Amino acid sequence: MKLTVSRPNDLYYPLTKIQYKEKNMLKLTVLLCTFTFMSSSQAATRVFYTGFENGTTSDLDYSKCTVVKTAPDGTGPKSGNYQLSCNWNGTTDWNDPQTLLDSQINSWPYTNEFFLRFWSRADADVDSNDGSKLFRLSSNSDNDEMYAACQYEYGPASAPLFMAWYIDGGPLGQSSVYYGGEERCGPNKWNKYEIYVKHDSDNTNGIVRVWVNSVMIFERVNVNTNTPGAKWYPFTFPSNWSSNPGWEHDANNHTLWDNIEIFSDSASGTSATGLMSDATISVSDRTAEPVTPPTGLRILQN
Numbered sequence: 001m002k003l004t005v006s007r008p009n010d011l012y013y014p015l016t017k018i019q020y021k022e023k024n025m026l027k028l029t030v031l032l033c034t035f036t037f038m039s040s041s042q043a044a045t046r047v048f049y050t051g052f053e054n055g056t057t058s059d060l061d062y063s064k065c066t067v068v069k070t071a072p073d074g075t076g077p078k079s080g081n082y083q084l085s086c087n088w089n090g091t092t093d094w095n096d097p098q099t100l101l102d103s104q105i106n107s108w109p110y111t112n113e114f115f116l117r118f119w120s121r122a123d124a125d126v127d128s129n130d131g132s133k134l135f136r137l138s139s140n141s142d143n144d145e146m147y148a149a150c151q152y153e154y155g156p157a158s159a160p161l162f163m164a165w166y167i168d169g170g171p172l173g174q175s176s177v178y179y180g181g182e183e184r185c186g187p188n189k190w191n192k193y194e195i196y197v198k199h200d201s202d203n204t205n206g207i208v209r210v211w212v213n214s215v216m217i218f219e220r221v222n223v224n225t226n227t228p229g230a231k232w233y234p235f236t237f238p239s240n241w242s243s244n245p246g247w248e249h250d251a252n253n254h255t256l257w258d259n260i261e262i263f264s265d266s267a268s269g270t271s272a273t274g275l276m277s278d279a280t281i282s283v284s285d286r287t288a289e290p291v292t293p294p295t296g297l298r299i300l301q302n
């Protein structure tokens with residue numbers, strides 16, 4: 001951070017009392033800014049990351065999904081060479097493992113705050129029946145739960161994202177918050193999802209926020225956000241429901257996933273800069289992330 005103050009007269013005249021005070025205030029401001037920057041950069045670390053670039057699901061705790069280079073509709077990953085491909089088969093019995101080919105991250109280190117970021121895309125084969133949940137964050141208390149559903153039943157032009165949170169068994173917020181346009185939940189477009197959770201300490205000072213493609217679509221502040229002792233995991237994705245009567249799907253409904261990362265107030269992960277609370281958090285070492293090489297380049301010679 002570099003502050004420039006242009007006051008040429010200061011160079012030639014002794015400082016007045018007020019100027020002296022201003023100068024010291026400036027020093028204090030610089031000091032505070034530096035301290036704030038250092039605090040935000042050291043407060044959180046990245047405790048989980050996968051872009052599936054080892055070609056397997058080994059970074060996940062559980063997965064029936066497969067790592068692929070190309071999705072069924074021919075689309076490549078968000079970045080790098082690989083992506084995770086999940087499918088729910090709505091033609092099988094409810095208890096057939098083929099009904100739901102999903103994945104899970106069981107837990108991650110955090111005390112009171114975490115930030116989850118991932119990219120997801122609906123393949124062209126996703127149908128427009130009910131029950132198409134994008135993901136679920138469950139609590140080990142059984143009283144807290146959050147889920148998001150991409151409502152493809154509204155039609156391919158809209159597919160709103162439905163967000164629901166339940167704390168201590170009661171609703172914190174339930175709303176269909178995101179409709180239509182280019183920023184729709186789906187289909188066929190890579191979307192970035194970000195979730196920030198801060199536990200309350202007295203049932204009145206918790207925070208939850210959700211962003212889609214960097215636009216905040218859901219926010220609750222100064223609320224009860226968790227049951228004492230509970231944590232907001234596992235993270236299950238997708239979490240689709242085929243067996244509810246009337247919610248049947250056909251055999252192929254793929255969702256693609258890439259670049260899943262979790263930051264938290266734990267000091268155990270990779271160093272990061274920015275804040276979790278406003279979704280600016282990122283790892284300082286971007287070389288750790290794969291970059292999709294440009295295609296279609298031509299070398300022009302004079």
Ligand SMILES: [Ca+2]
Nearest residue numbers: 051079080082
């Ligand atoms: Ca990847």
Ligand SMILES: [Ca+2]
Nearest residue numbers: 125126127252
């Ligand atoms: Ca389908």
Ligand SMILES: [Ca+2]
Nearest residue numbers: 203224226227
């Ligand atoms: Ca609470």
